[in-house]
Amino acid sequence: MMQLIPILAIVLLASGMAIAYVIGGAAVLGFVATDRTRHLAVLPQQIFSRIDVFALMAMPLFILAGEIMNRGGVTRVLINLAMAIVGRIRGGLGHVNIMTSVFFAGISGSAVADSAALSNTLVPAMRERGYSLAYAGAITAASSIIGPIVPPSIIMIFYGAIMGTSVTALFIAGIVPGLLLAGALFAANAWFAWRDDHPRLTRAELPQFLPTLGRALPALSIPAIILGGIVFGLMTPTEAAGVAVIAAVGAGVFYEGIRMTDLAEALKRTAVLSGAIFMLIASVAALGHLAALERVPEGIAAWVREMGLGPAQYMLLMMAILIIAGMILDTAVALFLLVPLLAPVALAHGADPVHLGIVICFNICIGLISPPLGGCLLMVTAVTGLNYWTLARAVMPFFILQIGVLAVLVMVPEITLWLPRQLGYVGGG
Numbered sequence: 001m002m003q004l005i006p007i008l009a010i011v012l013l014a015s016g017m018a019i020a021y022v023i024g025g026a027a028v029l030g031f032v033a034t035d036r037t038r039h040l041a042v043l044p045q046q047i048f049s050r051i052d053v054f055a056l057m058a059m060p061l062f063i064l065a066g067e068i069m070n071r072g073g074v075t076r077v078l079i080n081l082a083m084a085i086v087g088r089i090r091g092g093l094g095h096v097n098i099m100t101s102v103f104f105a106g107i108s109g110s111a112v113a114d115s116a117a118l119s120n121t122l123v124p125a126m127r128e129r130g131y132s133l134a135y136a137g138a139i140t141a142a143s144s145i146i147g148p149i150v151p152p153s154i155i156m157i158f159y160g161a162i163m164g165t166s167v168t169a170l171f172i173a174g175i176v177p178g179l180l181l182a183g184a185l186f187a188a189n190a191w192f193a194w195r196d197d198h199p200r201l202t203r204a205e206l207p208q209f210l211p212t213l214g215r216a217l218p219a220l221s222i223p224a225i226i227l228g229g230i231v232f233g234l235m236t237p238t239e240a241a242g243v244a245v246i247a248a249v250g251a252g253v254f255y256e257g258i259r260m261t262d263l264a265e266a267l268k269r270t271a272v273l274s275g276a277i278f279m280l281i282a283s284v285a286a287l288g289h290l291a292a293l294e295r296v297p298e299g300i301a302a303w304v305r306e307m308g309l310g311p312a313q314y315m316l317l318m319m320a321i322l323i324i325a326g327m328i329l330d331t332a333v334a335l336f337l338l339v340p341l342l343a344p345v346a347l348a349h350g351a352d353p354v355h356l357g358i359v360i361c362f363n364i365c366i367g368l369i370s371p372p373l374g375g376c377l378l379m380v381t382a383v384t385g386l387n388y389w390t391l392a393r394a395v396m397p398f399f400i401l402q403i404g405v406l407a408v409l410v411m412v413p414e415i416t417l418w419l420p421r422q423l424g425y426v427g428g429g
Contacts, residue, residue: 019333020276024283030290039293043286050285051278053161054238060274061241062152065222065248067266069107072252074219075117078103081216084209087201091193093126094139098185101143105150105178106223107248111368115144115376119383129199134394135192137386141369141376142398143185148331148365149358150178152226152241155365158335159357163343167237168230169354169425170361173416175227177358177409184405188398218251231423277332284336291341300345311349315410318342319363323403326367330375334364354426355413362409366402369395 031037082099089095097118104114118140126136148155151171160167192198226244229235235243252258309317321342325334339360346356368376371392381388409415420426 019330020279020283023280023333023337024286027283027286027290030287034290034294036290036293039289043289046289047282047285050281055157055161055167058152058167058238058241059154059157059277060270061238061245062154062157063110063273064266064270065241065244066107066110066113067269068245068248068252068258068263069219069222070113070117071262071266072248072258073255074107074251075121077216077219077255079121080207080212083201084207084212087206088203089190090200091189091198092201093122093129093131094189094193094198095186097122097126097139098143098182098189101146102150102178102182103220103223105147106152106226107219110154111144111147111365112375112379114147115141115379116383118144119380123380123384131198133384133386134390137380137384137391138394138398139185139189141374141380141391141395142402144376145365145368145402146178146182149174149181149362151175151230152237152244153361155331155335155361156357157237158332159339159361162336162339163353163357165353165357166425169420170357171230171237172420172423172425173354173358176419177362177416180408180415181402181405184401185398188401218254222247222251280332281336287337288340296341300341311346311351314349315346315351318346319359319406319410322360322363323366323370326364327370328373329367331364331367334367335360352413352417352426354420355416358416359406359409362406366399366406369399369402
């Protein structure tokens, strides 16, 4: 009878219902279809147990810090710093785009927010200097994926809450993969710059390095506070998120004198996003409870044993499933729906929980630049007016590149685990 759930979900989704209601409604109808309505009595307890997780407290605070920073004039300052560092290289504005995404990654933890900010600023600047609109949009969307990989990362907070994995260890483990992704994008942009003769910024267009660095220090202090506090054990991720909000307000006052109306809008936006996420968690908890009653995880494990899949084969199969899911589902939906079903089998095969968390989060985030429902593609299209499918074609080389980086991370766990192991957050090799 569990086969009815996808059919019910498709029918509800076609009606225009919000995704949280679709999942929750399909789950409740699934209880009826499987004659398990008596188990609905414990559903509130299941929902609250999913929400009452300390790690989730960091999520709205990081969202709020990112919202304040986006309204506080930080974007222009970070772009100027990136221009001063890499602008003189051929294809300089493409490199600036990537480096700015690295800076943003240490602040917001949201790929969609990063793509929106850079689409408003860097895409027009690239267009003015001779880049095609499609390439400017593609590099913006592709580089925004760095945001959820380099800490702080909202999706890693979700994974830690779902799987009971240390968010601190996940944050530290995400640093090297995030920088590896940035390096791969720098290399790809350099190749395109050579092939298409992209321009470099002239000396007159480049801001002076030392004054620009001095002005950027308040903005750069936020990721330093977050990473330093977490890495050296001075703060938990939740405490770091609270400090980041205070630092974001201070940076906003320093740069543009952030107004009370801006803070009110940031709080309103944070409340809306957090409420939507918690509704999604509640609906997925209902579906997860039904899946547990129907012994779906055990069924998946038995199927894996029957197929004779080893740890590596199952990991590759899981990555393929998550890539496909990322193409049609929101990142949070894919994470909450599939990870509780697929990840325990990988852990039973001996996968390290921190390494598994990083590759799963990386995998799902790639869906943000893959059609038909890539969130970053939709954001760049909405801001720039670029045709969606034109952008989707232009981003394909970067999509394939990111799949390659994912394959390297899957096959070489030490890339992910080296830094947290050195700092004592995962066991020895």
